Amino acid sequence: MSRAVNSPELINGDSIFHRLSFTSAILIFLVLIGIIISLIDGGWQALTEFGPGFVFRNVWDTVNSDFGAAAAIYGTLVSSLIAIVIAIPVGLGTAIFLAELAPGWISRPVSMAIELLAAVPSIIYGMWGLFVFAPWFSEGFQFWALENLVDLPLIGPWFDGPPIGIGLLTAGIILSFMILPIITALTRDALKTIPNVVREAAYGVGATPYEVITRVLLPSIKNAAVGAGILGLGRALGETMAVAFVIGGASRIETSLFMPASSISSTIAQQFNEATNEMHISALISLGLVLFVLTFIVMGAARLLLKKKS
DSSP states (O other): OOOOTTOHHHHHHHHHHHHHHHHHHHHHHHHHHHHHHHHHHHTHHHHHHHGGGGGTOOOEETTTTEEOSHHHHHHHHHHHHHHHHHHHHHHHHHHHIIIIISOHHHHHHHHHHHHHHHTSOHHHHHHHIIIIIHHHHIIIIIHHHHHHTTTSTTTGGGGOSOOOSOSHHHHHHHHHHHHHHHHHHHHHHHHHTSOHHHHHHHHHTTOOHHHIIIIIIHHHTHHHHHHHHHHHHHHHHHOOHHHHHHSBOOOSOOSOTTSOBOOHHHHHHHHTTTOOSHHHHHHHHHHHHHHHHHHHHHHHHHHHHHHHHO
16 A cells, blocks of 8 residues: 555655755855855955955056956956857857758767867867967968958957967957857757757748748747857856966957957966965955956846846
8 A cells, every 4th residue: 555645754755855955055055155255355455455446457567566357357258258259159050050950960970079079178278279279370360360451440450469379369269169069069959859849830831941940949949048158158257277378368458359368267377376475366366256246247147138038
């Protein structure tokens, strides 16, 4: 005879499961609060010395202990924006091809390769970017841009810089390679979850493949696609080693995307071990706090946008 639904054993089991789940959620929240407190405590010296202007000051002088986060914030935002602008359309197109257009003998191995690319360590992307991509980029695109794009209105100053291969644009392109597998895999999986009856109904009323994809399938997965973009943006904002290899490490704001620059995470990675005085260490920890807040703001804004569209 089966046990009663409301037996004491089942009630106790549900109670234990509920308490464990609640404890896990509280633990994550406490870890988050602990990280914030530790960052504020470690960066308090720099925050009190430079005040709120630390975020807007375009200076990073380790000799005279004069620090500001503006250049690092600029490099982080611009490189991440470049990555998203490149990765979203390419990732979306690749996902559509693999899920809807490619035959199985192509789709399966390519999908597996994309998933493997998502697991490649970031330092591998950085080494490939520095030793393989940067020389090709310098001799190919950058020389061509200096001859053909510099004199264009508005966008010309973006390409007016030394063709040395490394810089802000190179960092953004390498970041796009890193987040492309995430966006592609998540979007492809979302397309795969749409029942075939939806496609058959659309084809049954005379829709073309283009119309089925753009008017039926993509609107059905818009929340998933935006979520994939949010995850990709989150990785781009916090990426460290790959960016440190190719961004150049110059703590200044330049109009040209060919110029060396810096990001928050790469600055911390490159200088933390060499920081000797307390103000320098505190400034680096303050950069970590700025990155934490910046990521929180960007992710929160993306979530609000996603909520409004749903």
